[in-house]
Amino acid sequence: MKEILSGNEAIARGAYEAGCLVACAYPGTPSTEILENTIKYTEIDSSWAPNEKVALEVAIGASFGGGRALCTMKHVGVNVAADPLFTLSYTGVRGGLVLVAADDPEMHSSQNEQDSRNYARFAKVPMLEPSDSRECKEFTRLGFELSEQYDTPVMLRSSTRISHGKSLVELGERVTDLPLPKLEKNPAKLVMLPGNARVRHPLVEQNLINLSKAAAALPFNRVELRDTSIGIITAGICYQYVREVLPNASTLKLGMVYPLPHELIREFASKVDTLYVIEELDPFIEDQVKAMGIPVIGKEIISLCGELTPGRLRTAFGLPQAAVTPAEKMPGRPPNMCPGCPHRGVFFALKQLRAYVTGDIGCYTLGFMPPLSAMDTCVCMGASIGMATGVTKVVSAEEKKKVVAVIGDSTFLHTGVNGLMDMVYNNSPATVIILDNNITAMTGRQDNPASGFTLMDDPTHAVNIPLLCKAVGVKHIRIVNPLDLEETKRVIAEEMERPEPSVIITNKPCVLIKREDVFQKGPIYAVDEERCTGCRACLKIGCPAIEWRAAGDGSRRGKASIDPLLCTGCDVCRQLCKFDVIGSKP
Amino acid sequence: MSGQIKNILLVGVGGQGILLASEILSEAAMLAGFDVKKSEIHGMSQRGGSVVSHVRYGAEVFSPIVPEGEGDILFGFELMETCRSLPLLKPGGTVVANDLQISPPSVLMGQELYPGGLVERIKAQFADFLLVDGQKIAADSGNVKAANTVLLGAVSKRLSIAEEYWLKALEKMVPAKALDVNKRAFRMGREF
Known part of the structure; x- marks a missing residue:
């Protein structure tokens, strides 16, 4: 049977057909949908890990236990998972292990465009690269066989156009004749102490030579x-x-x-x-x-x-181009935080307080965009806290107070918590704001260890973020409602003044969470247009539900208007209106 | 070979349901026996940014993205985005556009005006231009949310895919309770 599958759906299907038992990942565009598709196959134990390193370690464990395992991540995730990867090539595998790295040339949704192929050579691991969905499925399936045959992890490199492109795929059946996983001790192969690793390294080099020689006969080239x-x-x-x-x-x-x-x-x-x-x-x-x-x-x-x-x-190649209609100049349409997004109030306060904001990776990175324009750095997952500590080490006492790190719940658990340990351990005076919206939002609402649900949608323990911060040693932990602008600004200002490590945690969920009883729309708001003075104060938060309606007489005058279909009733714009003309509709 | 490939671009604003429309189109083309490829960007674009989805079908399709300036049909869900993507279309190509304006952030904040005269600008460059009030026809069909299906119906008449495959694709991709409304919306768009 033929189906139209995305590269990501096809990779999931390939893992299923290969008899894969475990799939583990941290979400990251353009790789996220692979695990969102392995969950369709109940034979595969699919789970989100807190970060890519843990995801790969889980896959390694499954492989050492004798099961076939898939691990997926975006290109920059491989940086996080590089530590286990480089030694995994020495140990080799028991059950086949396929590691998918999804690159993002053109940076459609990434902070760099590193080329993951270099990792294959660097870590001494074979790498397959499919060119459409059919090959995504086939190469994933064959990747598991190659992995076991050559006793090595196999990397599969995708890219945005492969992962998010769709093409026709012929579906196959799942293999059923694989040996059942069971414990088997083999320390000489799996305990990488110098004595064992010295034995393994030449085998790895020989393996690559053998593979190169066999390559002409393999079904890939x-x-x-x-x-x-x-x-x-x-x-x-x-x-x-x-x-x-x-x-x-x-x-x-x-x-x-x-x-x-x-x-x-x-x-x-x-x-x-x-x-x-x-x-x-x-x-x-x-x-x-x-x-x-x-x-x-x-x-x-x-x-x-x-x-x-x-x-x-x-x-x-100097070939003639098609005749192209000249592009017209149009206003841009950049991505924006959603109407009612709980991040908006925090960035509004940070802008008012003229904070120096070390940022991180998530929806809140959009706090960089005007009119909020309140993010000063963004490097990689979890970097905000360490960077804040570093900045405070070099600037004046007065400037130290301005330094605030912002980080999401998922990113905090990914690699941010280590930065917080350092902050307390070395007594940095910076302030950390954990924007806890109860989900991994940017990649499309994935659960994480603090959301209370697994990838399979099963209820589970939710990490208690305030308690975790307390255990790390933070003495000053404040919870704020980010939809209350005055409270948010006051608390941030107080903690910025404090010459000790402090953490502020926001407590409103992402508006996109569909699970019942998490996010609830409030009453819809409207502008009393008769009384609106056109002061534009409500436009300063950049809510997509608020539109400026020009008077149309060529002057700068006009009035604000709220789109009832977009408004979530978050109340933030009402607090900005000095003339009290915004209110909930009766 | 590329002469026989149909190149369709679906453009609009994140959240408008462009991906589902392009899935239905791809499914219909596959059911009609064509090779199909489709490409678009997820991620950042979902937060209200511009979205461009490419669908190509024919005997054998290589590139999943429509080569620049070779689009046969530009299927616009929003007027400004339709205009922005005109350069992707070949001269003499077809434009089917929804008569809808969605203001981008700079317009919402009163820093820029939503550009005027877009319909006239498209008309001046592309003679084969169909402007559809998708929202109104969808409301007439019984569900304002079926606007995309109305547009799909209007586009379908310009493609060599028989109606039965479109209906089968709708049956597969649209939830059962919304199927009747969507089939009605599709036919109304097709007759437009």
């Missing part, structure tokens, strides 16, 4: 000879663009991008007049082909930055 004046080595989504734009060119399509099939590359190179490597981001394949002494054109014509498109590939 494919030579397609057409016109031999141009030969193109390519992989992943780039293969599709090459076929689209240069349909007559010969291609060596790599499905395994590490280790490379050296013999196949030499053979292909000898059959074509001019050899190109077409790849997004780093010259990963190109550099290795050049190191083989084979002349090749690559990054001279393809950018190191951003994603490839058919048009960009045309430009690279």
Whole structure:
């Protein structure tokens, strides 16, 4: 049976068909939907971990126990999981282990565009790269077999266009003849102390040589000879663009991008007049082909930055572009916090208090956008607290008071709590605001260890964040209602003054949570247009439900209006109105 | 080969249901026996940002994104977003647009005006332009929420996919209780 599946759905299906027993991840665009699809298969134990390192460790445990395990993350998640990954290549596996790294060339939803292929080489792990959903399913399935056959974890690299692209997939059945997992001690292989690791390392190197030699016969790499004046080595989504734009060119399509099939590359190179490597981001394949002494054109014509498109590939080869209608200048439409979002009041207060805000990764990063414009740094998951401590180490006593870290509940549990330990341990005077909206919101409402539910939607213990902060040693913990602007501002101001570590926790849920009894809409608000003075105070929070209606006489005058379909009744705009003309509709 | 590929772009604002519409379109194309690919960006765009979904179908499709300037049909759920994406369309392409304006943040805050004369601008560049009051027709069909299905009906007439496949796709993708309304909305859009 054929179905249209996204790359992520197909990876989940591939894991199912491979007899995978455990799938573990921390959500991250564009990888999130893989685990949201493994939950459809009750045979797979699917769970969210607090971060990618833990997710990989859970998968490793499942593999050591003898079961096949899938672990998925976005590209930057591999940085967090790198510690276990680099030693996992030495131990190898028992049950097959596939680690999916989903890259985001063009940074549609990321803070950098690192190329995960470098991790395969760095960690000495084979890497597969599918070019459509059919291959996502097949390569995932075959990845488990390869993992067991070569006693190594296998990485599967996706990208935004692969993970979120959809194409036709032929579904298969789940394998049923795998050995049942059971404990089996093998310390020489699984205890990586120097004596054991010294034995394992040469095996890892030999494994990669063996794989490279076997690569021509493996079902991943494919030579397609057409016109031999141009030969193109390519992989992943780039293969599709090459076929689209240069349909007559010969291609060596790599499905395994590490280790490379050296013999196949030499053979292909000898059959074509001019050899190109077409790849997004780093010259990963190109550099290795050049190191083989084979002349090749690559990054001279393809950018190191951003994603490839058919048009960009045309430009690279000097082909004519389609006649394009000139773009019209339009107001931009950037993403925005939702109407009623509990983060808005906090950033409004931080802006008023002229705080220096070290930020973190989540919806609240949108606090950077005008009119709130109240975020000064954003580097990676969990970084806000450590950065706040660092800033206070170098600035004047008066400026120290201005330093505030903001971090979401999920990000705090991901890697922020370590920063808080450091803050208390080393007595940083900075203030931390934990924006606890009871969900991992940015990636699309995933549960986390503090939300009270598992990925399978089963109720579970919720981490008590105030108690956790107390246990870490924070003496001053304040809970605020972020929809109460006056209280929020007052509490933040008091804690900023305090020359000791302090934590403020907001207590209103994300408006997108659909679970009953979590988020509840209040009465809808409206502006009394007769009495509205047009002072624009309510526009300062940038709520999408509030619209400025110009008088239309060419003057700056006008009135505010509230869209009843968007308003959640959060009450924040009413508090901003000095003329008391905003109120709930009777 | 690429001459036989149909290139459709669905554009609008995050939260408008563009992804579901493009799923129904892809499903119908698959049921009609075509190879289909679809691509869009999730994530940040869901928070009220611009959304562009690409759907391509034909005998064999390679790139999941429509090559720049090769769109056959631009299916706009919102007027400003429709105009923003006109450069993706080939000269002489078709525009089917919902007659709806959603103000972006800068307009909501009174810093910019929602651009005027958009309908005329599209008309001046693309002769094959259908403006549909999706909300009104949907209300007439019995459910204002079925506006996307009305638009899909209007687009469907310009594609070589038989009506039976569209209806089957709706049956698969739309919840059972909303199916009748959506089928009615689809037919009203198709007759528009």
